[in-house]
Amino acid sequence: MDLGQIVFNLLALGAAYALVALGFVLILNATGAVNFAQGDLVMAGGFAAVSFASMLDWPGVLLLPLVMAGLALVGVAVALVAYLPLRRRPPESVFISTIAVGIIAQNAATLGFGAQARAAPPLLPGGDGPGQKLAIILVAAALIGALYVMFMHTQTGRRLRATAQDRDIAAAIGIRVDAMVIATFAVAASLAGAAGLLLANLFFVTPVDGANYILKAYIAVTIGGWGSIAGAVTGALLIALFEVLWPALPLLLPGLDAISGAFSQTMSTIALDIVILLLLMLRPQGLFGQAARSRA
Amino acid sequence: MHTALRAALLATLAAAPLAAVPCLARAAELDIPVLVPITGFLAVEGASQRNGAVLALRKPPAGITIKSSVIDTGTSPEVAVNALERALSDGAVAAAVAPMLGTQMLALLPVAEENKVPLITISGTAAITQKHNPYIFRFFPGDDVAKAAQVRYAIDHFKIAHPAILYQTTAYGQSGHAEILARLKEAAITPVYEDGLDVAVKDLAPSLAKARAAGADSLLLQLHGGPTALLMKAVAASGWKVAIIAGSGLTQPATTALLEPGELAGACAETSASPESRETPAMAAFVDAYRAAFDATPDGFALAQYDATNMVLAAAAQGARTAADITKALATMQYDGLAMRYRSDGTGNMAHSAVIVCYDGASRVPRVAWHFDKTP
Numbered sequence: 001m002d003l004g005q006i007v008f009n010l011l012a013l014g015a016a017y018a019l020v021a022l023g024f025v026l027i028l029n030a031t032g033a034v035n036f037a038q039g040d041l042v043m044a045g046g047f048a049a050v051s052f053a054s055m056l057d058w059p060g061v062l063l064l065p066l067v068m069a070g071l072a073l074v075g076v077a078v079a080l081v082a083y084l085p086l087r088r089r090p091p092e093s094v095f096i097s098t099i100a101v102g103i104i105a106q107n108a109a110t111l112g113f114g115a116q117a118r119a120a121p122p123l124l125p126g127g128d129g130p131g132q133k134l135a136i137i138l139v140a141a142a143l144i145g146a147l148y149v150m151f152m153h154t155q156t157g158r159r160l161r162a163t164a165q166d167r168d169i170a171a172a173i174g175i176r177v178d179a180m181v182i183a184t185f186a187v188a189a190s191l192a193g194a195a196g197l198l199l200a201n202l203f204f205v206t207p208v209d210g211a212n213y214i215l216k217a218y219i220a221v222t223i224g225g226w227g228s229i230a231g232a233v234t235g236a237l238l239i240a241l242f243e244v245l246w247p248a249l250p251l252l253l254p255g256l257d258a259i260s261g262a263f264s265q266t267m268s269t270i271a272l273d274i275v276i277l278l279l280l281m282l283r284p285q286g287l288f289g290q291a292a293r294s295r296a
Numbered sequence: 297m298h299t300a301l302r303a304a305l306l307a308t309l310a311a312a313p314l315a316a317v318p319c320l321a322r323a324a325e326l327d328i329p330v331l332v333p334i335t336g337f338l339a340v341e342g343a344s345q346r347n348g349a350v351l352a353l354r355k356p357p358a359g360i361t362i363k364s365s366v367i368d369t370g371t372s373p374e375v376a377v378n379a380l381e382r383a384l385s386d387g388a389v390a391a392a393v394a395p396m397l398g399t400q401m402l403a404l405l406p407v408a409e410e411n412k413v414p415l416i417t418i419s420g421t422a423a424i425t426q427k428h429n430p431y432i433f434r435f436f437p438g439d440d441v442a443k444a445a446q447v448r449y450a451i452d453h454f455k456i457a458h459p460a461i462l463y464q465t466t467a468y469g470q471s472g473h474a475e476i477l478a479r480l481k482e483a484a485i486t487p488v489y490e491d492g493l494d495v496a497v498k499d500l501a502p503s504l505a506k507a508r509a510a511g512a513d514s515l516l517l518q519l520h521g522g523p524t525a526l527l528m529k530a531v532a533a534s535g536w537k538v539a540i541i542a543g544s545g546l547t548q549p550a551t552t553a554l555l556e557p558g559e560l561a562g563a564c565a566e567t568s569a570s571p572e573s574r575e576t577p578a579m580a581a582f583v584d585a586y587r588a589a590f591d592a593t594p595d596g597f598a599l600a601q602y603d604a605t606n607m608v609l610a611a612a613a614q615g616a617r618t619a620a621d622i623t624k625a626l627a628t629m630q631y632d633g634l635a636m637r638y639r640s641d642g643t644g645n646m647a648h649s650a651v652i653v654c655y656d657g658a659s660r661v662p663r664v665a666w667h668f669d670k671t672p
Contacts (some may be wrong), residue, residue, distance in 0.1 A: 124524030
């Protein structure tokens with residue numbers, strides 16, 4: 001296993017995690033609330049891909065638009081049920097309502113698909129291994145690029161950013177804030193759906209996966225800076241770095257053999273958490289965050 | 297007044313047999329709750345456990361009726377304790393099907409002892425039968441049996457000399473890891489690489505590469521089903537031709553369904569039994585009945601819990617009616633189940649056999665390669 005292969009694996013995993021974290025941070029910016037159902041939307045995306053594949057027998061790259069569209073509708077439903085009725089309540093209300101949505105999604109998946117793991121089809125026909133990972137990196141990069149273009153170079157994007165910066169001012173200048181929030185939920189859920197499809201081929205999907213993904217998204221956004229889009233991507237890559245590169249370091253640096261126990265999979269988790277603690281102490285606003293932002 | 301009294305007495309006498317019927321019926325009713333993890337990371341195995349128990353309870357012996365409900369224990373000890381206490385509060389429980397998760401079983405031990413209720417389980421965690429608790433009966437070969445079979449087959453058949461061990465950091469994984477190390481030590485073999493993996497770890501390639509770099513000639517696995525499938529895929533993708541002797545996670549149909557037959561080629565695994573291999577007509581009939589009932593293929597966990605529950609029903613058929621009767625019967629009876637012959641070793645270990653199954657690369661259904669019986 002050489003450095004190139006490790007970096008390749010790291011980027012593939014990090015790219016998928018970045019999509020999860022991006023959806024999380026979009027809703028955070030648009031509403032000021034944490035969507036704890038984001039991880040379960042990733043899980044739902046994985047099962048949506050499994051379902052569509054059983055009906056259509058298409059490769060993942062053709063299923064991707066369907067999954068993203070389906071999850072966008074789910075995102076609209078989440079906004080209508082779990083956010084808009086509670087938007088004038090304390091933020092804790094939305095935390096709880098999105099946790100409830102996540103639990104419902106998890107149990108619905110258990111009822112609908114059973115508890116066993118399922119695999120989504122590869123992005124490319126017959127694709128396993130390096131080709132699949134390269135496809136994941138390219139698809140994730142394309143989605144992040146499209147998101148950037150939409151936010152920075154379209155009127156809708158400008159309205160979404162205005163809503164994220166200050167909902168009251170946005171409403172005062174005539175932006176339909178609720179519509180923008182619903183659109184943000186739809187975009188965030190479609191990103192979660194894409195991540196679900198990408199992850200469910202390489203790593204399978206089970207109904208209980210959501211908790212793991214929301215934890216990674218939360219950590220990524222905390223590392224990167226609460227509300228920072230660039231920070232969310234950086235944080236996701238850092239998590240993947242610890243999951244993939246840290247355990248492989250003794251392979252790359254034979255001098256570390258003497259302390260190879262420090263580079264086990266278990267130790268990689270501990271090392272990541274130590275870095276997070278240090279970061280919170282030394283730079284609590286995160287790598288790209290602003291010092292004044294509040295954290296949930 | 298006299299007439300009225302006589303009429304009342306006659307009415308009471310006439311009613312007595314009618315009242316006795318339900319009394320007798322109640323006396324022949326056994327309350328056997330099924331407490332299993334059907335949500336959480338052990339949901340697949342828990343569903344097998346539930347299905348095995350439910351299938352057995354659907355056919356009680358003549359003269360016995362069963363009162364039973366399925367209660368989800370999730371994956372936390374306190375939920376399992378609450379589930380058992382709730383079941384016990386509903387009435388006189390004769391025996392309880394108890395969860396396979398070792399940490400939950402350890403929490404249930406004092407509750408069972410306090411209420412003097414036998415728990416029948418398929419938990420493989422060694423510690424549950426090492427606490428001198430007379431109410432625990434384990435119908436799945438403990439790690440001392442299963443890991444002995446796994447290591448012995450690896451040494452005898454694959455001639456391993458430099459194994460790598462990959463295990464889960466859960467109680468299941470750590471318990472099995474300790475037993476594998478002990479069995480290897482008995483054979484004077486030292487593993488060249490060991491790594492504990494969290495169930496959430498996605499990319500197993502680094503662990504695999506380190507095992508390969510350490511000069512491993514074999515992989516001894518103690519992983520849950522999903523991570524086992526991830527590892528098998530990673531091995532196949534790496535092109536490394538290495539002997540794989542896995543834990544029972546590989547033998548679950550839900551695991552093999554995630555893999556192409558070619559990715560299984562040459563791998564072997566220990567398990568209590570392999571019902572889908574249809575070794576006997578009785579086993580084949582069980583598989584057919586299970587499929588008809590649950591639209592799924594049974595694994596070794598389902599069969600073990602089926603056998604365990606049927607042993608309780610066999611005790612009831614011989615007259616056991618109370619928790620005390622059934623505890624005594626389980627501690628002293630010998631029962632020929634579909635998977636093996638069950639008898640207590642005095643500490644509640646009922647299963648003393650395991651099988652090794654191997655995959656030929658053409659099918660997801662394994663063949664039974666070896667039967668292992670632990671000598672007393």
